[in-house]
Amino acid sequence: EPTLRVFPDAGALAHAAADLICAEVRAKPEAVLLVATGNTPMPTYAELARRAAAGEADFGRVTAVQLDEYVGVPEDDPRSLWGWMERAFVRPLGITRTVRLSDPATFDAELRALGGIDLAVLGLGPNGHLGFNEPPSNPGAPTRRVTLTPASLESNRAYWGDLPVPQDALTAGMPVILGARRALLLVSGEHKREILRRTLTEPPTPEVPASFLQRTPLTVLADAAAAP
Numbered sequence: 001e002p003t004l005r006v007f008p009d010a011g012a013l014a015h016a017a018a019d020l021i022c023a024e025v026r027a028k029p030e031a032v033l034l035v036a037t038g039n040t041p042m043p044t045y046a047e048l049a050r051r052a053a054a055g056e057a058d059f060g061r062v063t064a065v066q067l068d069e070y071v072g073v074p075e076d077d078p079r080s081l082w083g084w085m086e087r088a089f090v091r092p093l094g095i096t097r098t099v100r101l102s103d104p105a106t107f108d109a110e111l112r113a114l115g116g117i118d119l120a121v122l123g124l125g126p127n128g129h130l131g132f133n134e135p136p137s138n139p140g141a142p143t144r145r146v147t148l149t150p151a152s153l154e155s156n157r158a159y160w161g162d163l164p165v166p167q168d169a170l171t172a173g174m175p176v177i178l179g180a181r182r183a184l185l186l187v188s189g190e191h192k193r194e195i196l197r198r199t200l201t202e203p204p205t206p207e208v209p210a211s212f213l214q215r216t217p218l219t220v221l222a223d224a225a226a227a228p
């Protein structure tokens with residue numbers, strides 16, 4: 001049964017998310033974290049970076065796992081999601097252990113060897129996607145290459161200014177995400193309210209891949225604008 005917590009604004013949400021992530025890492029310093037990019041978690045990552053710099057949190061033994069990546073985008077391209085994750089999360093938190101997503105079979109094998117994901121930090125696609133598990137995705141959809149839907153091409157356009165959005169991507173599979181021992185879904189903004197409502201209240205359906213999180217140990221952190 002998911003827990004929904006609503007905050008007055010994105011700043012309060014980020015603070016609470018950082019508290020939960022830090023608590024996980026205090027309890028298990030070698031925690032394996034699955035890490036979303038996108039706009040929503042950026043204030044949370046900035047707060048984590050502040051705490052790491054202040055010596056209030058130590059991510060030195062954490063493993064950061066990449067959630068998704070475009071195909072055909074080199075890592076020094078401004079659109080590289082690995083590059084984004086490195087700048088916003090890995091480097092500022094002082095993380096040295098990472099699992100990158102470049103080959104699905106290698107990725108899954110690395111995760112198995114690590115014992116799976118302890119905490120998934122997720123955003124919600126405006127079309128209900130998780131990572132790049134686009135609708136329709138069933139709970140068994142593996143780590144794989146996908147072609148982005150028009151909705152995701154459109155929402156991702158906001159990230160890259162004049163550069164075209166790559167058409168294809170790799171995503172961690174649904175079992176990787178749904179198998180996390182704990183998941184945080186960060187949702188902010190009025191434009192996410194309807195899809196969050198569907199995610200939490202509709203019977204789980206491949207048409208809203210995030211709805212399968214209903215069956216997992218999920219905490220949803222939403223700001224007031226996104227709260228259903």
Ligand code: GLP
Pocket residue numbers: 036037038039040041067068122123124125126130131132152155156
């Ligand atoms: C993107 C990414 C996801 C992200 C989601 C929400 O397309 N593939 O990893 O969580 O969509 O993004 P945002 O937080 O910018 O709304």
